[in-house]
Amino acid sequence: MQQQRRALVMLMVLVLHVISTTTTQVCCCLLEEKRALLDFKASINETRYAHLLLPSWTNINGSENGVDEEASSSDCCNWEGVKCSNTTGRIVELQLRNLRHNIYKEAFYENRDWYLNMSTFLSLTHLQALDLGYNNFQSGVEDCGQLASLENLESLNLDYNYFNISIIPCITAIPALKTLSLAGNYFLTGLFSVEDCGQLASLENLESLNLDYNGFNISIIPCVTSIPALKTLSLAGNNLEGVFPVEDCGQLASLENLESLNLDYNGFNISIIPCVTSIPALKTLSLAGNNLEGVFPVEDCGQLASLENLESLNLDDNYFNISIIPCITAIPALKTLSLAENNLEGVFPVEEFNHLTQLKNLNLSYTGLQGPLSFKELKLEKLEVLNLEGTQMKELLSIEVMTSLKALSLSGIGINDSSILEEKSMSDFSLDKKKWNSQQKVEQSSIQNT
Template identity: 35%
Template sequence: MGWVFLGKFGIIWVPIVLILVSGHSDGCLEGERRGLLEFKDFLKSKGADADRLLPTWVDEKPDHHSDCCDWDRVTCDRATGHMTELSLDNIIHVPFADSRIWLINASLFLPFKELRSLNLSFNSFSGWTHNEVFERLSNLRKLEILDLGSNRFDDNNIFHSLGALTSIKTLIIGHNPLGGYFPAHELVALTNLETLDIGFNLYHGCLPMQGFEKLSALGKLETLNLEFNKFDDSILPSLSALGSLKMLNLRANNIGGLFPPHELAYLRNLERLDLSENQLNGIQGCESLLRLEKLETLYLQYNKFNNSIILCLSSLISLKNLSLRGNNLGDPFPARGMSIFMRAPKENILSILILFISSQELFQCRINGDEKLGDVGFKL
């Protein structure tokens, strides 16, 4: 019972009921706790020292309450008790040189229906115990981040299963021995995908009409990492269809010929482009760079450019970071040629950093709106 005071208008007697709204106070859900313990048993069945690797994952005892939301590698929503993140990276601790094959039972994750992030990286997983099981993970309708990087997956059929995870925003499957033709068409159902990382694999191309142009249906895709594969120029036409891209990493592939590849000029939203450690050796159609109005970072180190590349790059009016290290720009560094960037609006040239190695000297030039362009050299 309480009162409501209305100032000079008097007092009204009103019963006031206090409702206490509290969050979930009983810890994690029993079904999810049991699911975690089943995963621990799975590790034991594979010979892993699970008690040492997961010391906090213990069963209930009469005199001990074990809340799995407090366990290592587990994050929960305290309001609901549901698990939202599971970090099982480097969980097996098997040396990479170990020849054992680890197949993971994907059904172990089915109890975690509110899971948003699952990290299985840096293990030795090479596949699933049943080919059809992973498709059942489509029941994890809130899963947004899946990291399968640094494992031993070597069968592209994995992408057929991954295509069922339509809620995924970030998919990482880099640092695996996956090779051949990249099956981009298997991912067209991932309409929420924002980041795709398949770097450090062995891909060398795409099948006709089944390449990266298939991913044009993924209107939210902003980051595509293809570094350290064996892609050549043949994939460039399919990449031109990915108009939503903001970051494209093609470092250390087999892309040769002239710069800029005219196909990339269609990526008008591109902010960061890495073409370093390829076989680019000349320039063509530099005016197409005018389309890349948002490009701020460009890495071209360790190609085969001469100093004519500098004039070509002057079309990039938004450029802030540029690396040309390890090319054939000449010695001494052609700092005067960099003055062409001073034509750009001052707010767009706050920081352009060029690194160049020649004759065992490192020349670093920095352009600032308030400073003159000059050379700074020092011995390595």
């Protein structure tokens, strides 16, 4: 009997413990953090369309300036763009992207200056992710040196604003930053100073950096290569043109953890190849829209083959001829390959492509490749997406053997799509270019997340 009582008491204690732990979730955000959000909204100083700017961000009495006790029943964790921790009630994420779109609608780029007062975020000490992209904030940034207090901030997106180079010391003050995107800030141009380089190197935890479309010149390379933990780097659409300096090649090789590199639309010539092939862990490489042309040097072929981990390669919109094919097909782990809009005139080199046994996505659109092509000879057993749009492939034979194929794009080559579908007889088969694009993005995303 005594043992039963003891067991009952223990059971009651356990039940009370479970109840207490499941009811300790905080229901509302802190008053101090609510004040910070309202201060941020007020600092934008939008007068004409104030009622359309973050309309859920308001006190219970409708006031938008300051916070009083009456507002404490209004939970800012339910405001648009705000995410709070379920256990602490502290704000951990702010998604404040493209705020102008909701205000100006058709007049999205109306010339109204917004200025960012970063000091309004200083009390959000549990903040982990902040997205302020596409807001056209002007170059002035107030009190940003105090951002070091945001010791939990790991992701910062400031894409498509009007910040100048003075933003760099503000960002590098954030100690835990892992992901940083500054794409499309039109005043981050030209020469990167030695001081700025050193400050970037202080971002010891930074793993992903996007500086697309800023107008940087080649002097940015030593700066970004000084970031030790970098895994993803995108410098598309800058002025990194011409011959790649030999010393910068060696610096790229120092990025031992780099897995994804995007250098699209920079005007590089063929001298970039030995530099990128020196990066040991590279899985994704994009060099679309550069001046990579003509016969591919034999020595560069061997260097491409050294990229043992490379799974995705994009060389779209260059000037390569068909001599590039044997070089690329020597890359053993390749899963996604895009060579669209090159000068690959000639017969489809089946034997060369058969070396790519892991290939899933292949884009050869607008390359001038010629047929006929027999799929019985093409031994790509894992191929899921094939884009032959705008080529000279006048005849495709035995497509029924491609059991793994899910999407095929043939527009502009004079083949009857319906006959291909009938021969393939697959309910999920698609001849849509959009399917190619979506499949390619999914594949590249999965590679970068591995």
